[in-house]
Amino acid sequence: MSVLKAIEFSANAHLGYFRKGSKTPYITHPFEVAKILAASVDSETNEALICAGLLHDTVEDTETTLEIIRAEFGDEVAALVASDSEDKTLPWEKRKQNTIDFLGSEATYEMQLLACADKLSNLRSIKADYEKMGDEVWDIFVRGKDKQAWYYKGVMESLKPLSDSPMYQEFNQLVREIFD
Template sequence: MFSNKLVARAMEYAAQAHRGDTRKGGEVPYIVHPFEVAMILKENAFEDKIVAAGLLHDLLEDTEVGIGELRDEFGEEILELVLSASEKLEGRDKRSWNKRKENTINYLEEDADFINKVIACADKLSNARSILRDLKTESGDFWQRFSAPKDKQKWYYESLVYSLKELDGLKMYTEFKSVVAEIFK
């Protein structure tokens, strides 16, 4: 499926950077998420540099990889795509969950271009799929694992659906709307 050298290099690089990390509230290796994001982008017929950016999208937020290192390894264009998919990095740890999510929604509604929205949609669809899978199999207070309660998550995901409406017609956006509706029905 991923025969392009750029995509293969990004897969290996992301796997190394996320080595040992797991998804919130479970034992699933974190790398499953960037791989799923890449598969969503590939299934929606985006070019390899977009798929590679999808693989690398969480490196700056969640690993020790820095901007300079990512630029040296993959070039300015992919760095810019990764930066566009990342929360504002400076001062991130000092901002509340609400503020960070408001910034993401506002960015997607007002400033993000089409490709930035595509990468964000693939990322959020992967997250939503994971939530839905876990909701169906876990008992207890599922929402405790998150940084915000269910009502805030509902607000965030429904706001994302609205902010990504420019993608209407793309398979991934249609699925994203559907999965979000099912999670919060």
């Protein structure tokens, strides 16, 4: 397993994809997630977690399967990626409730770290877009501000075991700034 291999794999998988409502290449999000994780954990002992940060949206948003991730990066990375991937065949509310429930009951510490980094990156993006677009930012999403608030506040509650982490503290602050 190698972070460089995960960078290349993720960049190729996300080639031609863009962030919601923008012309920003999608790969910026997995890179930011990996950067948040690298700043939060010992990158030598948590290489699998950083690789999962780079790969976390490949199964959910590209043609990549979990079997491919497992074959290329091993069981640990595949389990982490699976933990942060939603079943897009389910309705939005059900998917989001499943995430909240999973993070609060079954997720390992590493799975919670991955989810926190992912959601923190998303909130940073929402805040930047809000500063440019105002309330029109909510038109980008499947569900508007009220549903997004419900979701992010639920995730924040589920991730409370990470409350000593600077990553969680920034996530918590952004949830309050954006939704309160």
